Amino acid sequence: MMVRAALMLLYALISLIVFLLPNMTHPKLLFGVVVPDGFRTTDEGKRAIKAFRTIVALSGAAGLLALALLSGSWFMVAIVAGPLGTAAVTIAAFVRLNRRLQRFAVPVSPVRQLELAAEPEHLPWFAWLGWIPVFLLPACAVYLHMHWNSIPERFPVHWDLNGQPNGWAVRSVRGVYGPLVFGGGLTLWLFAFALASWYGTRRSEPIRRPMLVLLIVTECIIGVLLGRISLLPLAAPHQGPAGFASVLGWVLGVPLVFLAAAYLVKRSRGPNTPLDPTPAECWKGGMFYYNPNDAALFVSRRDSVGLTLNLANRWGWVMTAALLLLIASGFLFFLA
Amino acid sequence: MPRLRIDPSAPTPVTRQITDGIRVQLVEGTLRPGTELPPVRRAAMELGVHFNTVAEAYRQLAREGWLDLRHGRLATVIERATPPAASKEDIADYRRRLRELISQMRAGGIPAAKIALELRSILKGLQI
Numbered sequence: 001m002m003v004r005a006a007l008m009l010l011y012a013l014i015s016l017i018v019f020l021l022p023n024m025t026h027p028k029l030l031f032g033v034v035v036p037d038g039f040r041t042t043d044e045g046k047r048a049i050k051a052f053r054t055i056v057a058l059s060g061a062a063g064l065l066a067l068a069l070l071s072g073s074w075f076m077v078a079i080v081a082g083p084l085g086t087a088a089v090t091i092a093a094f095v096r097l098n099r100r101l102q103r104f105a106v107p108v109s110p111v112r113q114l115e116l117a118a119e120p121e122h123l124p125w126f127a128w129l130g131w132i133p134v135f136l137l138p139a140c141a142v143y144l145h146m147h148w149n150s151i152p153e154r155f156p157v158h159w160d161l162n163g164q165p166n167g168w169a170v171r172s173v174r175g176v177y178g179p180l181v182f183g184g185g186l187t188l189w190l191f192a193f194a195l196a197s198w199y200g201t202r203r204s205e206p207i208r209r210p211m212l213v214l215l216i217v218t219e220c221i222i223g224v225l226l227g228r229i230s231l232l233p234l235a236a237p238h239q240g241p242a243g244f245a246s247v248l249g250w251v252l253g254v255p256l257v258f259l260a261a262a263y264l265v266k267r268s269r270g271p272n273t274p275l276d277p278t279p280a281e282c283w284k285g286g287m288f289y290y291n292p293n294d295a296a297l298f299v300s301r302r303d304s305v306g307l308t309l310n311l312a313n314r315w316g317w318v319m320t321a322a323l324l325l326l327i328a329s330g331f332l333f334f335l336a
Numbered sequence: 337m338p339r340l341r342i343d344p345s346a347p348t349p350v351t352r353q354i355t356d357g358i359r360v361q362l363v364e365g366t367l368r369p370g371t372e373l374p375p376v377r378r379a380a381m382e383l384g385v386h387f388n389t390v391a392e393a394y395r396q397l398a399r400e401g402w403l404d405l406r407h408g409r410l411a412t413v414i415e416r417a418t419p420p421a422a423s424k425e426d427i428a429d430y431r432r433r434l435r436e437l438i439s440q441m442r443a444g445g446i447p448a449a450k451i452a453l454e455l456r457s458i459l460k461g462l463q464i
Contacts, residue, residue: 110345114382116338116361118372118410202382278384279344295380295387 004075008067011082015060017259018090022049024305028275031097032286032302033105044104048097055093059086091287094303098286108277123198124209130194130216133187133223140227141180147234151176155233158334167334169233174333176233182330183226189323190219196319197307200297206273207300211307214260276300338366342383350385354393362402362413363462372410373403 028034030045031052039045063082070078144151151171157179158167169175194215201208278299282291287303292312301308309316340357344350361367373379373394380390394411397403404414422430441451 111341111343112383114340114342114374114379116340116358116367116371116373118374121378200381202384203378204382293386293389294384295377296384 004067007079008064011063011067012060014083015056015063015086018086019053019056019060021056021090021304022052025302026273026275029302031094031101032283033098033101034108034275034280034302035101035104036106039104044101048101052093052097055089056086059089094287095285105280107280108275110277110279112277121199123195124212127194127198127212127216130191130219133220133227134184134191136223136227137180137184137187137230140230141177144176144180144230144234148176151233157232171233177230178333179226180230182326182333183223183230185326185329186226187219187223189319189326190215190222193319194219196315197298200313200315201299201307202276202296205276205298205300205307207306217260278302340383342385344384350383351389351392351396354383354390355396358393358397359400359402362397362416367413369413369415371413373413375410 022030022040027040028037030040031048035045040049063078063086066078066082067075148171153171154168155171155175156165156167157169157175158165160166169178194212197215198208198212201211276299278289278294279291282289282294283302284290287308288311289299289302289308290311294310294312296310297313297315298307299310309320311317338361340354340361342350342353342357346353348356358367358373367373374382376387376390376394380387383390394403394405398405398411401416401419402413404412438451442448
């Protein structure tokens with residue numbers, strides 16, 4: 001019951017964030033379209049926002065109802081299908097509104113400026129904190145190696161929604177160090193992604209710094225979490241990361257990360273903050289940026305907050321492929 | 337800090353805008369010998385153009401004798417040797433371009449006296 005309530009709360013919070021999406025973008029942007037000042041308060045602007053919110057609200061309510069009423073295997077289906085359905089419906093509504101608002105689009109001054117000085121690029125001090133998880137996980141491996149004999153022959157590695165172990169591993173190199181290898185890959189990827197977001201974004205981009213903070217913090221949280229999981233074989237066999245406390249941690253943690261991201265980015269997006277003059281014709285559906293003539297790897301999003309990849313840059317695809325490979329290998333490992 | 341400004345929507349190709357913009361600062365003396373220009377990668381990113389666009393502009397300025405481009409080093413402004421006297425064809429070409437520009441200004445409603453004043457002011461700024 002508690003798990004169900006926690007999942008419903010999480011789902012409701014995510015739906016609320018999506019509901020508030022039009023308020024999170026730059027004042028001159030609405031559903032990925034650059035609109036005139038004050039457009040949001042016009043009848044057409046209000047109608048578009050209302051249409052989007054109605055769809056998100058209906059979809060969210062349907063998901064919540066499914067989570068509340070379904071049971072057994074259907075409940076598990078609702079856990080996966082709910083967020084996926086909401087995402088699909090939201091994207092479809094967004095693209096439709098993007099097309100509808102195109103006729104109100106106004107051009108952004110395409111003028112760009114460059115300081116003709118070769119000042120070296122200084123990485124902010126906090127970016128170095130990204131090395132912490134990179135060293136923490138090998139330290140966990142050393143600790144496990146030193147306490148090898150204290151690890152039980154068989155220990156839990158997976159828990160059900162009620163916190164009861166339902167997956168076990170044996171004391172082997174693969175069973176003990178597997179999560180660390182996966183965690184190492186993931187934190188390294190996140191660190192590389194954070195650095196790429198710094199060096200691959202224009203210096204004039206106001207959210208460049210907040211994004212770096214956010215990515216480094218996320219990397220550190222994931223690193224610590226995976227380090228803790230890797231040490232679980234040394235804990236008593238009945239102990240696990242699930243249970244209500246753990247679920248509550250996720251329920252509160254995930255929206256907190258979302259809200260922190262929204263706050264950091266919003267802070268850098270005052271009404272006088274200039275828009276990045278990326279060409280309108282390079283935005284597909286107001287969401288995807290494809291511009292082979294732009295050297296930037298990341299540009300400011302137009303659909304929400306944060307940065308998005310320039311899909312014409314091959315390094316973006318390399319990073320995406322590396323992440324997918326990492327996730328796929330993680331799944332294969334845990335399935336095996 | 338000298339700045340370069342480009343307008344990708346202008347009819348003039350971006351490579352030429354970059355070349356012309358930097359050349360103005362070189363001729364005016366804002367960029368002095370020894371000054372290092374931003375790396376091609378960063379310049380291209382800040383200007384929202386392809387790397388090759390900036391690289392070609394730098395190469396053009398190097399061909400004109402303004403820049404030293406060595407592999408692994410930043411493009412550096414160098415003391416330029418006195419260029420050879422312009423040929424008659426070159427002068428005719430400059431004259432044609434000036435006429436086009438002045439005609440454009442006149443068509444835009446700028447009085448001839450104001451254009452003459454601007455030209456004198458620009459020449460003075462170029463320290464010629």
